[in-house]
Amino acid sequence: MSVWFVGAGPGDPELLTQKAARLLQSARCCIWAGSLIHPQILTLLPQECDIHDSAKMTLDETTDVIADCTKKNIDVVRLHTGEPAIYGAIAEQMDRLDELNIPYEVVPGISSFQAAAAALKVELTLPEETQTVILSRTSGRTPLPETEELENLAAIGATLCLFLSAGKLDEVCKRLSPFYGEDCPAALVYHASWPDQVAISATLSTLPQQAKGYERTALILVGRALAKKGAVSKLYDASFTHGYREANTDGDCPATGGKE
Numbered sequence: 001m002s003v004w005f006v007g008a009g010p011g012d013p014e015l016l017t018q019k020a021a022r023l024l025q026s027a028r029c030c031i032w033a034g035s036l037i038h039p040q041i042l043t044l045l046p047q048e049c050d051i052h053d054s055a056k057m058t059l060d061e062t063t064d065v066i067a068d069c070t071k072k073n074i075d076v077v078r079l080h081t082g083e084p085a086i087y088g089a090i091a092e093q094m095d096r097l098d099e100l101n102i103p104y105e106v107v108p109g110i111s112s113f114q115a116a117a118a119a120l121k122v123e124l125t126l127p128e129e130t131q132t133v134i135l136s137r138t139s140g141r142t143p144l145p146e147t148e149e150l151e152n153l154a155a156i157g158a159t160l161c162l163f164l165s166a167g168k169l170d171e172v173c174k175r176l177s178p179f180y181g182e183d184c185p186a187a188l189v190y191h192a193s194w195p196d197q198v199a200i201s202a203t204l205s206t207l208p209q210q211a212k213g214y215e216r217t218a219l220i221l222v223g224r225a226l227a228k229k230g231a232v233s234k235l236y237d238a239s240f241t242h243g244y245r246e247a248n249t250d251g252d253c254p255a256t257g258g259k260e
Helices: 018-026 039-044 059-071 090-099 112-120 150-154 166-180
Strands: 003-007 029-032 050-053 076-080 105-107 133-137 159-163 185-190 198-203 218-222
Touching: 003 018, 003 059, 003 090, 018 039, 018 076, 018 105, 029 039, 029 059, 059 076, 059 090, 076 090, 112 159, 112 185, 112 198, 112 218, 133 150, 150 166, 166 185, 166 218
Parallel strands: 003 076, 003 105, 029 050, 029 076, 133 159
Antiparallel strands: 159 218, 185 198, 185 218
């Protein structure tokens, strides 16, 4: 018997890992985050699989299902949206299983911030612009540590990917503008990788109006890297030597536009 915490990816069933798909295809019990995961992913489950929607369940109830399956020697897939290590609420579930001496494994998945970057066709890190990506959220019923408030994160100037914050889009943009500038590229991606995906590129000053109405299952991205303009990477620069390639020394360097 095995218990698997499985990342379902951002929504598109083709973005499941091969391991995740294999586990789903053989699962006898599946507890899934019904409010967040695309239902099409459930079509991979066998017809005889016992399916539970965790959106309607408490921690005690999901733990009871797993414990009962353990007694019956039944494999369980605990299916989480995106990458379970990010806002997956799996720590508390694993703590319960540790207390019950129930073994488990974790299968990573593609996060929605990665799918959002793909939808926008951007690289979140650009040479000499930003080399840091911050994954965070705004404060809500779950408060943030004071050191992680938006103003403190914004002071770094890194690319920001904000989960669970679309309902406060106007506030977010106002709080970030003094640090990034009102003209800083900003975007909102709703249902990244889903059939009804919406990707809106704007600036901090214009995004609240352009993305009005998307208050759930949307990600906010902010940073100069979204402009798709920056210094060229050294990795493929003909004048740059690294462990797998010697620099072009004949004076003709296409990557720099001509002679050195």
